[in-house]
Amino acid sequence: MDTTHALQTLLDREAISALIRAYCYHFDRNEPEQLAALFTPDAVVDYGPEAATLHGADAIHAAVATGLNTTFAATSHHVSNIDIRLESEDFARSICYLYAWHRYHSGAPDGELWAQYHHEFLRTPQGWKISRLTLKAAGMKDFHRRSMHPIGRR
Template identity: 35%
Template sequence: MNGTTALLQQTADRLAIMEAKAAYCRHADRLDVEAMLSVFTAGCEFQYGPGSEVIVGIDAIREWYHLEVDRTVASLHMVTNFEIDFVTADLAKSRCALHSWKRFRDQPEDRRRYVHYVEEWVREPVGWRQSKLVYQVIAETGTTTPRGLEHLGSSSAA
């Protein structure tokens, strides 16, 4: 593959990864767990912040997502600041920023969360799928147990 062809392929791959992440956010806003899971590999690894258990596989991630989604009334996920590095032609590492808003059935105040998604993506026959997701909360409001900055080694939440 010559330089121009490789650059075009990598540009197309970046766009495909960004579109898959946008689709994931749209599915999250529709509270559609099954559609959210469609962007993951079967053996995807998910970690909700440093020190949290790594959840492996679609079934385990589904169960974890339902704990949150089933009590959610409405949500909005916005992602930006994408950085995508290709390890190989079929493996990419990415990072992007998330700002999310959620309204819950069992909580009086809306939650706003600011997060870094740190991810790995692999090319499968059906397209790019996420094989690893680390959810790094920077700050949040509207919760009795605020999280933030754990991944930066801070002893206090923002």
């Protein structure tokens, strides 16, 4: 691998990792506008079988804003084990592990989620953007949903 390509690979991986962290940051700060700006205009988000699949940054913004204002009083999202695969110059995939804590407006017990984010990314003139996000759960405790997409454990 030549030095220029190796440097670009490192820069791309860091930009994508920063994008994943920014998603968590803006979600936890109740900033749906900034969160939606991380996505391509035609992005798809699948939060699980009990939630409608979201198509487009505007739908992502609307759904996240509603959830943050009516369901979640506070959240704390923690990602780790970020595995990024650069499949071409302008397309990448990743899987990362997620721990997410949720305090509910309803007064229900705090919900916990152990899960994975499965992402697809596109390089745009504005930099890397999320083009697809799928949430898959390994476990839940007092979470507001009964079923989630499984992580695919054998």
